[in-house]
Amino acid sequence: MDVVSPELNSLLPDEIMDTEAIEDVPQSQPESTTSQSEPKHTRALTTSTATDSPLNSVTGTSVTTSGLQKLTAPFTISAANHQIILNKVASSQATEAAKSAGTPPQVIKQEGQKLLVTAIGKSGQPIVLQLPHTGNKPGISQTAADTKSPAPQFKVVTIGGRSDLKPVVGSVGNQVTTLQAQQLKTVQIAKKTPASSAAPIKFIITKTVNSKTLSPQTSVPPVIAGRVLTQSSPVIPPRTINLSEPHNTSIQSLPGKKIAISPLKTPSKNIKPVQSVAVGGVGGSQFKTIIPLATQPNVQQIQVPGSRFHYVRLVTATTASSTGQPSGPSTSSIQTAKPMVVSTGAVRMSVPIVPPQTMKQVAPKPLTSAAQVVTTTQTQQRLIMPATPLPQIQPNFTNLPPGTVLAPAPGGGNVGYAVVPAQYVTQLQQSPFVTLASSSSFPASAGIQTQARLPLNGLSAAETTSRPRKPCNCTKSQCLKLYCDCFANGEFCNNCNCNNCFNNLEHETERLKAIKTCLDRNPEAFKPKIGKGKEGEADRRHSKGCNCKRSGCLKNYCECYEAKIMCSSICKCIGCKNFEESPERKTLMHLADAAEVRVQQQTAAKTKLSSQISDLLMRTTPVVSSGGGRLPYTFVTKEVLEATCECLLEQAKKAEQTHQPRAEAERMILEEFGHCLMRIISSAGKAKADCASINC
DNA sequence: GAGTTTGAAACT
DNA sequence: CAGTTTCAAACTC
Incomplete structure (x- = not known):
């Protein structure tokens, strides 16, 4: 499926956009590279909660590190099987x-770099990408933890269970070994040309997880979109494309040969290169954010307007030098960008690249180099975790939210990544300071107890986020049990x-412990309870059934x-009336619908009346203001009120006599009330003007 | 707003 | 696994 317009394509480097080398990943290839024994599911296209649409699979390749380098790294994303497969070589010929x-095998990232991406939400499916130093046996070396070997490079991409996260976080060298066997896939990525050591690769990888933000009936298929951006040339500024909600819809129908980002409606074979990857959970909308931890590259976080998706753009050192201001808080423009739109089938995404004047970066003073806060004119803060070298800024990984996986740059690699739930970033944005403490469990930061505080630019939580659902009222659970809806949805409490809430950044240790406890008790605890049926909403049902x-x-x-x-057959309810033919249910649904319609009508009427009043006030204001004061409220006398009520009653009678429906009657009355108000205000304004003209 | 009901989650 | 307790949301007054 072609979803990117020629205009969009023209904005992107050909190396990135090129899809010619894309191949479907052979089933056997990734399997041969892994020591795991779990049955492979590389073809499966469904999400973890059984959305088995064939559109959920993505294959792609073409990762570029420079204008001269092209990586042929076909990969397959199989959300249903929790696996992302990246192949080292696009073809045997390439190898x-x-x-x-x-030339030695090339990888997207230089040796020593790793990319781990995990996501924990209701779907509980972390994604792990790894670019480890391993031995010359791709696939096996995943477990070798030989982080010093420079030669073989491959990627392991795993979408696994949440319970896998802890070991992954705990050890860089053993990340893969700690993953659940059945969730492990080994991927090889070969690059045709040597990678530039000065060209840190940039990934934007997100994963959607379920959220109650969506209507229970709103099922959003997994989204795979994005791109991987790389740049090695110090001259050419990096261009990062991020996904956004649509501002431009022109692309959807436009033909184009290059990017097909959507997994939604496109068969896997037709999906070509993916620059960044967003793997959708079932019905989810929550994304994870990759935050670079280590040295050189600066980062830019981009907020998708109106969505909960968070992106962190990793920028080359070249850009960093222009944006990072270690001397103190400052702002500066980021490189020019152009808007673009990517259609992803059912979910169409625009890809705004913020123009210079609309994005600012703030480099906090205490940080040594590249910690940045990026804001936009949309008043949404963008927190960027520091990109300083690990000895200086090292997050406390035990304090990161569930779903966070850190991938430092061992062995001199340039980039490490921390992938955190989007809400983590959201909360960071809401907090005036964020404390990141080092963790002794993290090899690269052992013994380091450095704290970094990221000052944000003062926007309130209300300005930066939109609460997707009701606030909780927990009193005893500390919001660390599944009683708490926020916690159960993998979200921080907010407003x-x-x-005594512990479901926040300040209590991440406790929070993580609680999460672990919940997962120990029930590995499915954070997965959506409402699964998605094959035939649509009608087949949606509770995963466990009610009682x-x-x-x-x-x-x-x-x-x-x-x-x-x-209710379904798996429910254990007694006296259930929630079935298709239930008259009680039908009546209830009828009433609910009627009530909803009425509420909408009333809202519309109020809106109209309010608009009328506002319009009237606007028109009378010049007259009033010319007199230098408000309208004299004394015009609303008892007589005026009585006359107004008479008018309203008359209108009601009229509606009754003409047998108008109640809603219509209400509308008529409200309109009449508006007319009355207009006359009152008009009279008052006129009287005041007259009074002013005669100096009374 | 206070009190009650309810069923999921947590506990034993 | 079953029974009981705890909990917070839904509901009622």
Whole structure:
């Protein structure tokens, strides 16, 4: 599927956009490179919660580190199987060619660099990308933890369970070995040309997870979109494309030969290169953010307007030099960017590249180099975790949110990454300071107890985020149990009414412990309870079923009813009335619909009246203001009120006599009330003007 | 807003 | 795994 316009393509380097080398990843290839024994599911295209659309798979390649280098790294993303497969070579020819040329296998990133991407949300499916130093046996070396070997490079891309996160975080060298076997895939990526050591690769990898932001009936298929950006030339500024909600819809139907980013409607074979990867969870909208930890590259975080997706753009050192201001807080423009739109099938995404005047970076004074806060004119803060060398800024990994996986740059690699839930970033944005402490469990930072505080630019939480759902009111659980909806959804509490809340950054240790406890108790604890059926909403059902006894499953106590789905055979409810033919249910649904319609009508009427009043006030204001004061409220006398009420009653009678529906009657009355107000205000304004003209 | 009901989660 | 307790949301008054 072609979803990118020629205009978009023209903005991108050909190396990035080139899809010619894309190949489907052979089933056997990744499997041969892994020591894991779990049955492979490289073809499966569904998400972890059984959205088995064939559109959820992405294959792609073409990762470029410079204008002269092209990586042929076909990869397959199989959300359903929690696996992303990256192949070292696009074809056997590529490998042979590299060998014959005497050049070592190339990887997207220089040796020593690793990319781990995980995501924890309700889907509980972390993604792990790794570019480890390993031995010459790709696939096996994943477990070798030989981080000093420079030669063989490959990637392991795993979408695994949440429970895998801890060991991954704990050890850089053993990241893969600690992953669950069945979730491990080994990927080889070969590059045709040597990678530039000065060209840090940039990944934007996100994963959607389920969130209650969406209607229970709103099922958003996994999204795979984005791009991997690289740059080695110090002259050419990096161009990063981030995904956004649509500002431009022109691309969707435009033909183009290059990017096909959507997994939604496109068969896997037709999906070509993916520059960044967003793997959607079931019905999810929550993205994870990759935050670079280590040395050189600066980062830019980009917020998708109106969405909860967070992106961190990793910028080359060249850019960093222009944006990082270690001397103190400052702002500066980022490179010019151009808007672009990427259609992803059902979910169309625009890709705004913020123009210089709309994005600023703030380099906090305490930080040594590249920690930045990026803001936009949309008043949304963008927190960028420091990109300073590890000895200077090292996050406390135990304090990072669930789902965070850190990938430092061992062995002199340039870039490390921390992938954190989007909400983590959200909360960082809301906090005036963020403390990042080092962790002794992290090899590269052992013994280092450095704290970095990231000052943000003062926007309130309300300005920076939009609460997707109701605040919790927990009092005893500290919001660290599944009683708490926020916690259960993998979110921080935000603007909640809870007491003694530990579901926040300040208590990340406790929070992580609680998460682990929950996962120990139930590995599915953070997965969506409402699965998605094959045929659409009708087949959606509660994963465990309800156990209602007294509500008849017709109240919101019932999780099925609350999710607006029917009870199913797996429910253990007693006296269930939440089934298709239930007359009680039909009546209830009818009433609910009627109530909803009425509310909408009333809202519309109020809006209209308010608009009328506002319009009237606007028109009378010049007259009033000319007199230097407000309208004299004394014009609203008892007589005026009585006359107004008479008018309203008359209108009501009129509506009644003409047998108008109630909603229409209400509308008529409200309109009449608006007219009355207009006359009153008009009279008052006129009187005041007259009074002023005669100096009374 | 206070009190009650309810069922999921947590605990034993 | 079953029974009980705890908890917070939904609901009622």
